[in-house]
Structures are given as structure tokens and as C-alpha cells.
Amino acid sequence: MECLADLRKNLMRRGLNLLIRSGKPEDILPSLAKDFGAHTVFAHKETCSEELHVERLVDKALKRVGNGTKLELIWGSTMYHKDDLPFDVLELPDIYTQFRKSVEANCRIRSSTRIPVSIGPTPCVDNWGDVPTLGQLGLEPQEVTRGMRFVGGESAGLGRSVHKGCMSVFYLQDLLKVYKETRNGMLGPDYSTKFSPWLAFGCISPRFIYEEVQRYERERVANNSTYWVLFELLWRDYFRFLSIKCGNSLFHLGGPRNVQGEWSQDKRLFESWRDGKTGYPLIDANMKELSTTGFMSNRGRQIVCSFLVRDMGLDWRMGAEWFETCLLDYDPCSNYGNWTYGAGVGNDPREDRYFSIPKQAQNYDPEGEYVAFWVQQLRRLPKEKRHWPGRLMYMDTVVPLKHGHGGGNAQTSRGSKSRGGFRDNHSGRQPLLVTFSKSTGLPRKNSTEQELIATHSATHTSPYPHLSLSRRPFTPLPQSLLQEDRVCRHRMRLRRPSHLPRNSLPRDPDDWYGAER
Numbered sequence: 001m002e003c004l005a006d007l008r009k010n011l012m013r014r015g016l017n018l019l020i021r022s023g024k025p026e027d028i029l030p031s032l033a034k035d036f037g038a039h040t041v042f043a044h045k046e047t048c049s050e051e052l053h054v055e056r057l058v059d060k061a062l063k064r065v066g067n068g069t070k071l072e073l074i075w076g077s078t079m080y081h082k083d084d085l086p087f088d089v090l091e092l093p094d095i096y097t098q099f100r101k102s103v104e105a106n107c108r109i110r111s112s113t114r115i116p117v118s119i120g121p122t123p124c125v126d127n128w129g130d131v132p133t134l135g136q137l138g139l140e141p142q143e144v145t146r147g148m149r150f151v152g153g154e155s156a157g158l159g160r161s162v163h164k165g166c167m168s169v170f171y172l173q174d175l176l177k178v179y180k181e182t183r184n185g186m187l188g189p190d191y192s193t194k195f196s197p198w199l200a201f202g203c204i205s206p207r208f209i210y211e212e213v214q215r216y217e218r219e220r221v222a223n224n225s226t227y228w229v230l231f232e233l234l235w236r237d238y239f240r241f242l243s244i245k246c247g248n249s250l251f252h253l254g255g256p257r258n259v260q261g262e263w264s265q266d267k268r269l270f271e272s273w274r275d276g277k278t279g280y281p282l283i284d285a286n287m288k289e290l291s292t293t294g295f296m297s298n299r300g301r302q303i304v305c306s307f308l309v310r311d312m313g314l315d316w317r318m319g320a321e322w323f324e325t326c327l328l329d330y331d332p333c334s335n336y337g338n339w340t341y342g343a344g345v346g347n348d349p350r351e352d353r354y355f356s357i358p359k360q361a362q363n364y365d366p367e368g369e370y371v372a373f374w375v376q377q378l379r380r381l382p383k384e385k386r387h388w389p390g391r392l393m394y395m396d397t398v399v400p401l402k403h404g405h406g407g408g409n410a411q412t413s414r415g416s417k418s419r420g421g422f423r424d425n426h427s428g429r430q431p432l433l434v435t436f437s438k439s440t441g442l443p444r445k446n447s448t449e450q451e452l453i454a455t456h457s458a459t460h461t462s463p464y465p466h467l468s469l470s471r472r473p474f475t476p477l478p479q480s481l482l483q484e485d486r487v488c489r490h491r492m493r494l495r496r497p498s499h500l501p502r503n504s505l506p507r508d509p510d511d512w513y514g515a516e517r
């Protein structure tokens with residue numbers, strides 16, 4: 001809504017206005033096209049199934065109007081244009097480095113389009129419509145009391161990159177030249193660019209950022225850090241192109257490589273992760289930041305993803321869907337692309353990327369400042385205790401870590417008989433109990449629980465009805481897709497409950513993106 005209000009304000013400065021209507025695109029656009037006698041409806045081309053479905057509905061509805069209005073879909077959103085790639089997008093390399101090298105050697109980035117001074121006469125409209133309020137959309141306003149408070153719209157987005165005639169925050173404080181050293185931070189506004197929410201809403205263009213980086217390099221300094229912002233933006237491009245190549249497999253449990261494995265959907269475990277109550281301050285702080293602000297650092301996202309997948313053994317799509325619900329910068333390609341990487345089912349064959357919490361805490365929050373910022377109880381503890389406060393000062397850990405530090409909370413790490421088992425000590429009941437074989441170190445299958453295959457019917461519900469994950473209703477599965485027997489995301493065959501995925505050797509990559517970063 002802030003984005004719309006800002007867009008309207010900026011258009012009005014140019015003597016125009018923004019027509020605002022609420023409803024489904026396939027209902028609103030054809031009726032507007034008819035009223036105004038439009039010959040073309042322009043929109044950005046999308047790549048994922050739900051968005052493609054809307055494109056098809058709009059196209060069909062425009063044809064039904066019968067006054068010859070066309071739908072013209074334009075490629076946007078990426079730094080490199082899809083048509084400029086040195087290969088067909090369906091031949092996209094499976095390894096990011098190959099993609100990057102090929103693109104950097106063979107393509108150039110198109111310049112961003114300047115806004116024309118005048119965009120033509122304003123059409124005659126009686127009612128331009130109002131930006132809806134949260135209440136009208138059935139949502140409750142949520143006050144951000146701590147952490148980053150993002151403001152929507154191009155003006156605010158440019159305020160971060162451009163200030164007083166294109167002087168950016170990164171310019172003014174010279175942050176670009178140290179980005180590579182700071183980008184793994186978790187606390188504060190300036191360790192990374194924070195461009196992602198504005199990029200996700202289309203408020204700023206990656207091509208414009210590219211030009212700003214070039215200008216900085218000309219006027220100030222060009223080094224590894226200035227290049228690294230573009231390197232990261234190229235990951236964003238990669239995931240978008242990948243979504244075309246992988247199609248719906250990006251949303252399936254086995255991911256693009258159709259990896260076979262079994263995952264738990266334990267409600268209690270999931271909720272402890274979601275609510276920041278796992279007993280591991282590093283996880284809890286990150287999850288609290290996410291639900292409070294709608295943002296989490298890239299470092300934090302990798303850590304909580306690894307924890308959900310590797311330590312809890314949960315179905316990675318539950319984590320991805322919670323991110324989808326909360327993230328201000330949510331983008332299906334980047335979100336599901338990164339989650340499939342983290343779950344080891346992405347198209348990159350490197351698997352089992354385990355992030356050890358003790359190591360991550362030591363490297364990225366050695367003084368415990370980040371965890372103390374988000375978890376109140378930890379503030380009064382000495383710095384060296386903040387990551388391992390123990391159950392008396394904090395709470396029990398919900399699962400022991402698969403590798404490394406047991407968590408220091410006696411009931412979970414030392415109390416269980418077999419390595420890796422856990423109990424719900426508060427209620428005395430035993431939840432889905434995962435045990436590890438002493439001889440092989442592999443998880444044993446829980447023999448007391450029957451395996452269920454839940455095939456979800458075409459109701460408008462989440463695939464996880466027992467978890468009430470989403471703040472918004474799921475998109476209904478279109479009848480046409482059902483008839484074609486095409487698998488659509490949110491309509492997946494789920495196995496539950498099941499044992500953890502295959503155990504793996506401890507590895508602690510600095511990133512799961514490969515050696516380059």
C-alpha cells in the first residue's frame with residue numbers, strides 16, 4: 001500500500017494519476033480495457049506457476065471482451081535480460097559459477113529506462129480510487145517496535161541508494177567499499193544493502209543499482225566489495241532463470257533433482273522454530289526478527305534453514321512457506337531456490353550443507369549482541385553465556401544438535417538415552433521420538449507411528465492443515481490444472497510422520513553457494 005501511495009504521488013508530480021481498483025486482475029483489467037478502449041495491456045512477465053496462471057486468466061478474459069485488446073508481457077526484474085543470455089534459458093548451467101562466468105564474459109547489462117518527462121494526457125476518469133487500508137483488506141496493522149522498519153515505495157527505496165541528487169547512503173557513508181566484509185552481519189541497518197524488499201516489489205530496478213555501483217566505482221573506488229553487490233544480484237537473476245528451467249519442481253519435496261528422502265512434519269517442532277522457542281538463542285533471535293520486522297539477514301536465513309532441515313529433520317517446504325508468509329522481500333524464485341539449496345534438493349549437486357550453531361555463533365555473533373537484542377532474557381547474562389544460557393536461565397532445547405555442541409541444556413542433550421533422541425520435558429509426553437542407532441549413527445525409523453500418505457483434495461487449504469501456517473488463504477487449484485493432472489505447488493503428496501533424512505558427516509560451509517563466496 002505504501003508502494004501504491006508513493007507511485008501515485010510520483011505520477012501526480014508528472015501531471016498524471018494512478019487508477020486504483022481492488023479485485024482479481026482477470027476481472028478488473030478486461031473491464032478497464034473495455035471502458036477505455038485500450039488496445040494493449042502491458043505487464044511484467046512472470047515465471048512461477050501461480051503467477052503464470054493469472055497471466056493466462058487475464059489473457060483469456062481480455063479475449064472474451066472481444067475488442068481486440070492484447071496482453072503484452074515484458075521481461076523485467078533481472079539485471080541481465082533473458083534474451084541476452086548466451087544460452088537458451090532451458091539450458092541454464094546447473095552450477096552458479098558456470099552461469100556467472102558465461103554471462104559476465106558474453107553479455108552486457110542494458111541501461112535502465114529513464115522516466116519520460118511527460119507520459120501523455122491524463123485520461124478522463126471520474127473516480128481514481130483510493131489506496132485500500134489494511135482493515136479493508138482484512139489485515140491488522142502490526143507495529144514494528146524493534147529492528148529495521150522498511151517503508152514501501154520507490155522514493156524510500158531510492159532514499160537508501162540515492163539521496164540529494166543521487167548521493168546514496170552507501171555513497172555518503174562509503175559502505176559499498178566494505179560490503180564484502182560486512183555482508184555476513186546480522187545486527188543493524190548497514191551491514192548489507194537492504195535493497196531486497198524494494199527489488200521484490202519492483203520499486204527499484206537491479207539495472208539502476210548496477211549503474212549506481214558503476215558510478216561509485218568511477219567516482220570513489222572499485223574493489224572486491226563493489227563487485228560483490230553485483231555478484232549477489234546475479235544470484236537473484238540466477239534463481240529467476242532457474243525457476244523457468246525447473247518449473248514446478250522448485251516447489252516439490254524432492255526439488256529439481258527429485259531427491260528421495262523422508263521428512264517429518266512434527267507440529268510441535270515446527271511451531272517452536274516458527275515462534276523462536278527452540279532453546280537455541282541464535283535460531284530464536286533470527287525467527288523473532290523475522291516475525292517482528294519481515295526481514296532476516298542472509299546469514300540468519302541460512303542458519304535457520306539448516307537447523308530446520310538438518311537438526312529438526314522437518315519438511316523444508318514448511319520453512320519455505322513460513323518465509324513466504326513473513327518476508328517483506330518474498331520472491332518465489334529466490335525463496336524456493338534458496339530453500340531447495342539449503343535442503344540439498346536444489347539443482348546444485350552439493351548436498352548436506354550443515355551449519356553448526358556453535359561455529360556460526362562464534363564467527364558471526366561472538367559477543368552475543370545479536371541474540372541479546374532479540375531475546376530479552378539474555379541481556380543480563382555475561383557475553384560468553386548468551387549463546388548457551390542453559391535451561392534455568394532460558395529454556396530447554398527442543399532437539400539436540402546433530403553435530404557439535406549438545407546445547408548445554410541437560411534435559412535434552414544429556415537426558416535422553418540414545419544419541420539424538422528428545423523428550424518433551426514440560427508435559428512429560430513423548431512427541432514424535434527420533435532415535436539414532438548407536439552402531440550406524442543413522443536415524444531409526446519410528447516403528448510405532450503408521451505412515452500416512454495425505455493426498456490433498458482441491459480445497460482452498462494449506463497442505464499443512466494442522467499447522468495453520470499462512471496468514472492468507474491459498475490460491476484455489478484451477479480446474480484446468482487438475483484435469484491435466486499437472487502437479488501444482490501447495491497440492492503436494494505429503495508423507496508423515498517419518499524419520500529424519502539420511503545422516504551426514506559434519507560439514508560447516510561458510511555458505512551453501514559454493515566456494516566462491
Ligand SMILES: Cc1cc2nc3c(=O)[nH]c(=O)nc-3n(C[C@H](O)[C@H](O)[C@H](O)COP(=O)(O)OP(=O)(O)OC[C@H]3O[C@@H](n4cnc5c(N)ncnc54)[C@H](O)[C@@H]3O)c2cc1C
Pocket residue numbers: 183192193194195196197199200229232233234235236237239296297298299301302305323327329330331332334335336338339342
Ligand atoms: C532460505 C533463504 C530464503 C531466501 N528468500 C529470499 C526471498 O524470498 N527474497 C529475496 O529477495 N531473497 C531471499 N533470500 C536471499 C537473501 O537472503 C536476501 O536477498 C538478502 O538477505 C536480502 O538482504 P540485502 O538486500 O541486504 O542483501 P545484500 O547482501 O545487500 O545483497 C544485495 C542483493 O542481492 C540479492 N541477493 C543476495 N543474496 C541472494 C541470494 N542468496 N539469493 C538471491 N538473491 C540474493 C538480493 O536481491 C539483495 O537485495 C533468501 C535466502 C535464504 C538463505
